[in-house]
Amino acid sequence: MTVVAALGCSKWYGHVLGVSDVTWRLRGGIVGLLGPNGAGKSTLMKMMAGLLRPSRGSLTVFGGSPFDDVAVRRRIGYAPEHEKTWDELSALELVIAMARLAGVPAGRAREAAEAAIAQVGMTDAMHRRVRGFSKGMRQRTKLATAIAHDPDLLLFDEPLTGVDPVARIDIVERIRALGARGKTIVVSSHVLYEIEALTSEIVVIYRGQVLAEGNIYEIRKLIDRHPHRIRIECDRPRAVAAALATSEHVSRLVFERGGLLLETRDPDRCYDEIAAAVLASGVTVSELGSPDNNLGAVFDYLTGGGGRP
Amino acid sequence: MSEPAPAPAAAAPAGTIYDLGYKRYVGARQATSTRWRVIAKNQIASAWKTWWRWKSALAFAVIVTCIAGGVMFLLQDRMVTGVLLPSGIAATITDAALPRSIQWYSRAGFLLSLTIGASVIARDMQSGAFTFYFARSVRPRDYVLGKLGGMFAVTASIMLAGPLALAIARLALSDSTDHLLRLLPMLPKTLALGLVATLVFTAVPLGFSALIRNPRHAMALWAVYYLVIGGMMYPLSVVMKNSIGALDISTAIDALTFELFDMTQTWGRSKRVDPALALTSLLGHAAAGIALVAYKVRRAHLEGIGGSS
Amino acid sequence: MTADAGRPLIELGHLTKRYGAITALADVDTVVDGSIIGLLGPNGAGKSTLLKCLLGLIPYEGSARVLGLLSATHGAEIRDRVGYMPEQEAFLSGMSAVEQCTYAGELSGLPRTEAMQRAHAALYYAGLEEKRYQPIDGYSTGMKQRVKLAQALVHDPELLFLDEPTNGLDPRSRAEMLELILDLPARRGCAIVLSTHLLPDVERVCDHAMIMHQGRVGFVGSIAELRGVRGRDVELAVEVKADAARLGAALAAAGATCEVISAVVVHVNLPASATSSLVFHEAQQIGVQIRGLAPRRETLEAAFLRVITQTTGPRPAPAPALAARPEAP
Numbered sequence: 001m002t003v004v005a006a007l008g009c010s011k012w013y014g015h016v017l018g019v020s021d022v023t024w025r026l027r028g029g030i031v032g033l034l035g036p037n038g039a040g041k042s043t044l045m046k047m048m049a050g051l052l053r054p055s056r057g058s059l060t061v062f063g064g065s066p067f068d069d070v071a072v073r074r075r076i077g078y079a080p081e082h083e084k085t086w087d088e089l090s091a092l093e094l095v096i097a098m099a100r101l102a103g104v105p106a107g108r109a110r111e112a113a114e115a116a117i118a119q120v121g122m123t124d125a126m127h128r129r130v131r132g133f134s135k136g137m138r139q140r141t142k143l144a145t146a147i148a149h150d151p152d153l154l155l156f157d158e159p160l161t162g163v164d165p166v167a168r169i170d171i172v173e174r175i176r177a178l179g180a181r182g183k184t185i186v187v188s189s190h191v192l193y194e195i196e197a198l199t200s201e202i203v204v205i206y207r208g209q210v211l212a213e214g215n216i217y218e219i220r221k222l223i224d225r226h227p228h229r230i231r232i233e234c235d236r237p238r239a240v241a242a243a244l245a246t247s248e249h250v251s252r253l254v255f256e257r258g259g260l261l262l263e264t265r266d267p268d269r270c271y272d273e274i275a276a277a278v279l280a281s282g283v284t285v286s287e288l289g290s291p292d293n294n295l296g297a298v299f300d301y302l303t304g305g306g307g308r309p
Numbered sequence: 310m311s312e313p314a315p316a317p318a319a320a321a322p323a324g325t326i327y328d329l330g331y332k333r334y335v336g337a338r339q340a341t342s343t344r345w346r347v348i349a350k351n352q353i354a355s356a357w358k359t360w361w362r363w364k365s366a367l368a369f370a371v372i373v374t375c376i377a378g379g380v381m382f383l384l385q386d387r388m389v390t391g392v393l394l395p396s397g398i399a400a401t402i403t404d405a406a407l408p409r410s411i412q413w414y415s416r417a418g419f420l421l422s423l424t425i426g427a428s429v430i431a432r433d434m435q436s437g438a439f440t441f442y443f444a445r446s447v448r449p450r451d452y453v454l455g456k457l458g459g460m461f462a463v464t465a466s467i468m469l470a471g472p473l474a475l476a477i478a479r480l481a482l483s484d485s486t487d488h489l490l491r492l493l494p495m496l497p498k499t500l501a502l503g504l505v506a507t508l509v510f511t512a513v514p515l516g517f518s519a520l521i522r523n524p525r526h527a528m529a530l531w532a533v534y535y536l537v538i539g540g541m542m543y544p545l546s547v548v549m550k551n552s553i554g555a556l557d558i559s560t561a562i563d564a565l566t567f568e569l570f571d572m573t574q575t576w577g578r579s580k581r582v583d584p585a586l587a588l589t590s591l592l593g594h595a596a597a598g599i600a601l602v603a604y605k606v607r608r609a610h611l612e613g614i615g616g617s618s
Numbered sequence: 619m620t621a622d623a624g625r626p627l628i629e630l631g632h633l634t635k636r637y638g639a640i641t642a643l644a645d646v647d648t649v650v651d652g653s654i655i656g657l658l659g660p661n662g663a664g665k666s667t668l669l670k671c672l673l674g675l676i677p678y679e680g681s682a683r684v685l686g687l688l689s690a691t692h693g694a695e696i697r698d699r700v701g702y703m704p705e706q707e708a709f710l711s712g713m714s715a716v717e718q719c720t721y722a723g724e725l726s727g728l729p730r731t732e733a734m735q736r737a738h739a740a741l742y743y744a745g746l747e748e749k750r751y752q753p754i755d756g757y758s759t760g761m762k763q764r765v766k767l768a769q770a771l772v773h774d775p776e777l778l779f780l781d782e783p784t785n786g787l788d789p790r791s792r793a794e795m796l797e798l799i800l801d802l803p804a805r806r807g808c809a810i811v812l813s814t815h816l817l818p819d820v821e822r823v824c825d826h827a828m829i830m831h832q833g834r835v836g837f838v839g840s841i842a843e844l845r846g847v848r849g850r851d852v853e854l855a856v857e858v859k860a861d862a863a864r865l866g867a868a869l870a871a872a873g874a875t876c877e878v879i880s881a882v883v884v885h886v887n888l889p890a891s892a893t894s895s896l897v898f899h900e901a902q903q904i905g906v907q908i909r910g911l912a913p914r915r916e917t918l919e920a921a922f923l924r925v926i927t928q929t930t931g932p933r934p935a936p937a938p939a940l941a942a943r944p945e946a947p
Contacts, residue, residue, distance in 0.1 A: 036788040037759060134661035161785075164660040164815050165922055190788050193818050271859070271907050275898050284893045286851060288911040299789050331806055334736070334774040338727030341694045347724045355712060432711055440708035441718075441769070444673065445725045446694035611675055613706050615666025615781070 003028055003153055003184045004048055008057035011043050018043035020208040021057070026186070030179040032195035033188040034299060035205035041188050042081070044205060045155050048186070049078035061153060074103045077146035081157040087131035091122055091141045094130055099148035109148075116148035117141075120174055135162035140171065147178065154178065154185045160194050172197050192295040202295070204302055216298055226301045227251055228267040232274065233259035233287035243277035259287070344447050348455025349462065356425050356463045363463055366421035370414060370467040377410040378478045385482065391575045400572055403482060407475045407499070411506075411566045415559050418468045418510040419535060426460055426514030427531035428524035430602065435522055440613035449607045457599065460511045468510060469503035498569045506562050509591050512598030513558070519605035535559075552583040558594060561587035626651040627777055627809055628672065631681035635667050642667040643678070644833040650811075652826030652840070653803045657813040658922060659830035665813055668830070669779060673697055685776055698726050701770030701808070705781040708766065715741055715750040715757075715765045719772045726773035733772065740768040743805070744798065760791040767798065771806065778802065778810045784819055796822050817918045829925045836929035844921050852888045856897055857910030868900040885914060 004026035011018035019040040035041045046052045047059050050066030050073045058065070064072035085094055095113040104112050117126045120140040125133075130141060139159055146154060159175070160168055175198060179185050189195055195202065202219070204212040212219050232240060237260040244250050244262065249270045252263035264270040267290075278285055291297060356363045384402045392405040433439060442452055476499040483489040517531040518524070539557035546554030555561045560582055567573060568584035628650040635643040643664045659665055670676045672684050674693020682689045684696045710718060716737055723733030741750045744764040749757065754765060763783060770778055783799065784792040800823050802808055812824060820827065820841075827844055829837040837844060858865055862884040866876035873889040874896065886897060894911060901908050916924070 034789075036790060037786075136661055162782075162815065165658070165817055165919060166660045166926060168815070169919075169923075190786070190792065191816060192789055268859075268907075271909055275902055275908055278898050279895065279902060282895070284895055285898070285911060286894065286913065288908065289857075290910070296789060300793075303790065331739075333807065334728065334732065336729070336732065338698055339729070341727075344725060347721070351721055355710075358712065436711045437704070437706050437708040438710045440704045440706065441710065441722070442725065443675070444697065444702040444704065444708075445722070446697045446727065447725055448694070611670065613704055613708060614673070614675065614702070615669045 001027065002063075004059070004061050004186075005063075006044075006047075006057070006059045009047070009054045009059045010056040011040075011047060011052060012055045017208045018052075018055075019047075019205070022059075022208075022210050024203065024210050024213065026184065026203075028184045029201055030176070030185045030187065030199040032199055032202040032295075033186050033205065034190075034192070034195065034202055034295075035211075036303060037190075039205045040208045041205050042157065045078070045080075045157055045186070045188060048153070049073075049076055049155050051078075070103070074149060075152045076155065077102075077149065077151035077153070078155045079142045079146040079157065079159060081161070083142060085130055085138075085141075088129060090127050090129055091133075091137075091144070092117060092126040094141065095126075095144045095148050098145035102149040102151075104149045112148050112150065113144070116144040119147060119178070120144045121170060136164055136167035136171075139163055140167075143171070143174075152183060154183055156185065156187045158189055159187060160189065160191065168194070192299060196295045204299065206303055212302055216295055217293060219302075220293060220298050223298070223301045227263040227265045228270075228290060229261060229263050229292050230267070230270065230274065230290050231256075231259060231261050231287070232278075232285060234278075234283045234285045236281070236283045239281040240274075240277050240283050243281045244273060247273045247277075249273060341446050341448070341451070344451040345455035345458060348442075348447070348452060349459035352429070352456055352459025353462055356459070362424045363421065363466075366417050366424070366467055369420060370417040370471045373410055373413040373417065374471050374474050377406045377413075377475055381406045381475070381478060381482060393573050393575060395571050395573075403479065404570075405572065407472065407479060407495075408566045408570045408572060410475060411472060411502070412559070412563060414468055414471050415506065415510075415562055417471075418464060418506065419559075421464060421467060422510050422514035423528055423532055425463065426511065427518050427528040429456060429460065429515060430518040430606070431522055431524040431527040432518075434609060434612075435524065437613055439610055443610045444614050449603070449610045452610070453599075453603050453606050456515060457511060457602070460515060461507060464511045465503070465507045468507045469500070472499045472503050475499075495570075502562075502566060502569055505565070505588070505591055505595075508595045509558060509562070509598075512595040512602070514598075516598030516601035519602045546582065552586045554582045555586040555590040558591070561590045565591065625686045627655075627685065628811075629681075629683040631683075633668075633671060633678060633680040633682050635664075635671060635676070635678045641833050643671065645680070646833075646835050647680075648828075648835050648838050650826075650828055650838055652809065652824075654799065654810045654812060654824045655826040655828060656820035656824035656841075657811050657828050657830070658815075658817075658820065659836075660926065662832070663830040664833040665830055667833075669702075669781075669813075672779075673700065673702070698773065699776050701773065701775035701778040703766045703770040703778065703780045703783055705785060707762065708769075709754050709762070711755060712753060714753055715746055715768070718754060718765065719768050722769045723772040728773055736772045736774065737768070740771040741765075743771065744768040745794065759786040760788070763787060763791075763795060767795075771802075771808075774806075776808050778808050779813065780810060781813045782815070783812070784814070784816065792819075799823050817922060821918050829922060829929075831926050831929040834929055836925040841918070844925070845916050845918065846921075851913035851915075853914040854886045854888065854894060854897065855910075855912050855914045856884050856886055856908065858882055858884070858901070859907040859909055861904075861906050864904055865897075865901055865906045868904050869897065872896060872900055882909075 002025050006022045006024045009022045010020050022044065033041050033045070043052065047054060048061060048066065053067040061072055062075055066072045066076060089097070092113055095116055096109045099109045099112050100106065117123055120143045122137065122140050122144060125137060130138065133141065143156070143159060160171060163171060172194070175185060175187070187195065187198055200216050201214065202216055203210060234240060237255060241253050241260055245253065249264050249266045250262050251265060254261045381403045387402050388399040389402045389405045390399065392400045394400050476495050479495060480489055480492055483492055514531050517534070518527045521527040521530060535558060539559060542557035543554045543560055546552060555564070564582040564584050564587040626649045630646045630648050633643055633646040657665055671678045671682050672689055674689035674696055685699055687696050689696055719737035719740055720733045723736055724730060728736065744767045746761060746764050746768065749761060754762065757765065763785070767783065780799065784795050787795060796819060799810060799812065802810060812820070814820060824841055826840050827837065828835060856865070860882065862880065862882050863878050866878045866884045869886055870876050874892065875887040877885040879885055888896060897911065898908060
């Protein structure tokens with residue numbers, strides 16, 4: 001089942017490029033939407049939310065056009081990055097109002113709103129005015145307005161900005177719970193470790209186009225322009241380096257604070273040789289690992305960040 | 310971190326690389342009490358920036374001066390209808406030109422206050438400039454004094470310089486030295502009038518700009534107050550047969566002008582308004598404006614410092 | 619890095635601030651020192667109030683000294699020697715970056731020409747070379763953050779307060795900003811207090827931390843102390859290509875205590891006098907490939923939560939911290 005299908009989709013604002021010729025399918029699950037500022041993430045999100053119409057090509061959600069078709073829009077929940085809400089309302093009143101706007105019938109709105117608020121953990125504070133809320137509470141309220149009408153596709157733009165570490169863990173858990181219930185969720189964020197906590201499926205937008213999509217680690221494997229890096233922290237790095245320098249699988253050796261960073265195009269063989277070198281030289285290894293298998297490194301390589309130290 | 314010492318005089322240096330490294334500031338820091346001058350200078354410089362703010366009002370004032378001066382020179386000794394000397398004789402154009410021109414300077418002053426004065430503090434509040442100022446060694450009183458001082462200088466270039474120029478022209482056109490000496494009191498009178506007018510057109514718009522956060526709304530409110538509400542005061546005066554018209558700034562200035570120069574108008578608003586009340590109204594307006602600015606700035610000056618958490 | 623010889627950066631003596639019935643800071647009594655100090659805490663912990671007290675902007679009970687100066691009496695002087703990079707926008711409309719930084723310098727007491735020179739130097743440092751003559755209104759988020767940093771640097775401060783400096787920046791700009799911050803103590807001779815919610819930022823740049831909660835200080839000290847780094851690491855997490863269970867068994871036979879976590883991860887507690895070489899030795903004997911080895915230290919996030927919980931009562935248990943990394947290739 002395809003949730004979102006973009007086909008040759010482009011969006012221009014006068015001369016300004018939003019997205020250019022995007023062809024992409026989203027089948028479900030939790031997906032992280034990444035990209036530098038101005039690359040087109042917000043444009044793509046707004047098109048999925050039905051706020052913008054593609055200038056060319058098509059973008060369908062659940063088989064219909066979100067811009068034109070109200071029935072499709074009712075199945076989508078969007079929590080944008082910036083929001084000026086009606087601060088005089090209480091959280092509950094606000095969520096009820098937004099639920100009504102999203103098509104929930106008047107009789108059921110209160111119940112749906114209370115359920116949504118419970119899902120984001122705001123039940124204690126739901127009768128307080130939004131004006132006095134901290135950033136974390138505002139973000140939770142925003143999420144509640146997006147899920148109140150029980151949509152099948154959720155679009156969250158920077159849902160964790162300004163949220164303190166304690167609340168962040170809680171909100172991440174709640175988003176994962178929503179995903180486990182079968183909702184499709186697209187989360188856009190610049191803070192890569194937040195995305196990593198939520199999912200391993202990503203879509204990278206770069207210069208208005210989809211640059212990469214899929215599992216972070218599979219994508220990493222495909223970037224063979226950049227060799228695999230392995231870091232060894234030990235008491236005598238030069239001894240290990242001496243043993244490894246003769247290996248044909250090691251393409252680069254760099255001495256760093258407290259250890260050794262090496263690059264290889266054949267990690268499998270290299271790990272074996274490292275173990276042999278460690279035992280042969282008799283060093284004590286305090287840390288061994290690859291700094292590459294995280295989203296930050298993948299993103300860097302994809303968007304041409306040049307060598308990170 | 311300073312330049313390497315030059316080689317001993319005996320050997321010529323083969324080559325030198327200068328250390329462009331960071332040098333700490335070891336000089337004196339200006340006392341906190343001088344901050345207001347920095348702010349005032351900045352206010353003046355920023356007012357000068359575009360053509361349509363200060364420069365257009367100034368151009369208007371210059372045109373008024375030239376026309377009034379030209380009229381004084383070319384149409385000497387012609388009588389003007391509508392302006393009477395205390396003795397009941399009609400005044401000459403040369404004598405009447407200065408008082409009659411004050412109205413026009415008021416218009417230029419209003420234009421200036423609308424484009425700059427009424428939005429100054431609101432714009433600062435909106436753009437977060439208060440955090441910029443008050444996280445430094447600037448106290449609310451320095452800010453208030455600086456803004457008032459800067460705008461006073463800007464407004465004085467129209468409401469003080471213009472009438473003074475005309476006063477000097479009048480003196481230059483006097484018939485004899487005796488005549489000149491008799492006319493000399495015009496100078497201090499014009500100075501006093503100009504100062505009061507400048508004060509009002511500085512303090513009151515600034516008061517409005519401190520009252521409302523949105524610069525455009527502040528400008529609109531000032532315009533409504535000056536034109537609409539002020540405009541209603543004179544008809545009220547007629548109806549109620551008292552001097553409530555003094556609450557209209559332009560009427561009050563006019564009344565004060567004609568009183569100072571010992572002339573009366575046979576028609577026009579200044580006839581109905583008691584000059585003493587006019588002066589009180591003007592000074593009261595100015596005091597209210599200053600008080601409003603001081604109060605609002607003091608209340609809001611810690612906004613934005615420390616962030617949202 | 620301390621400003622005056624031997625004097626700590628910040629000294630708080632029974633600092634209390636009440637707003638009517640609400641206590642924003644409750645008897646905070648501590649000394650804060652270091653090169654780059656992370657200031658952490660949930661919303662409402664009192665960080666904003668603390669900053670206002672340190673800058674001498676609000677009255678308080680007790681004492682607060684910054685760079686040796688008492689903030690209640692020398693607030694203006696402190697603000698001349700301290701730089702502040704706010705979280706929100708703090709610009710004057712219609713001015714260019716150079717004009718604004720010069721103005722900032724003058725407002726901190728520098729003479730005009732000195733302020734102009736330093737404004738340019740600060741903007742170069744922050745990486746804003748080409749656009750610095752254009753009005754700030756047209757800048758991107760990244761550029762605005764850089765200007766905010768330059769503004770805080772122009773008057774040669776000895777201490778900098780940075781409030782969420784990476785807010786709104788994309789990953790590349792975030793990395794660049796953190797690099798700039800890391801460099802500051804060495805290049806500009808100033809210490810930094812970094813207030814943020816992003817723990818990875820703290821891990822990247824900070825050497826010390828101060829954790830606040832509900833008006834109290836839960837922890838002040840070095841990051842190493844916070845995470846309980848001990849001399850010799852005996853608790854290890856070992857990642858292998860396959861067959862973690864076999865490795866676990868082999869190590870157990872050699873005297874270590876092992877817990878097999880998954881098909882590729884095993885937690886090992888080394889016996890006394892053994893080093894990590896034992897793991898490599900056993901692995902080679904049985905033909906298992908080691909892909910990763912690291913001490914099982916508390917993550918910064920876990921340490922943070924621990925401190926928060928200790929500072930008040932218990933909180934609802936958080937989810938297991940961060941998704942377990944899927945198997946590496």
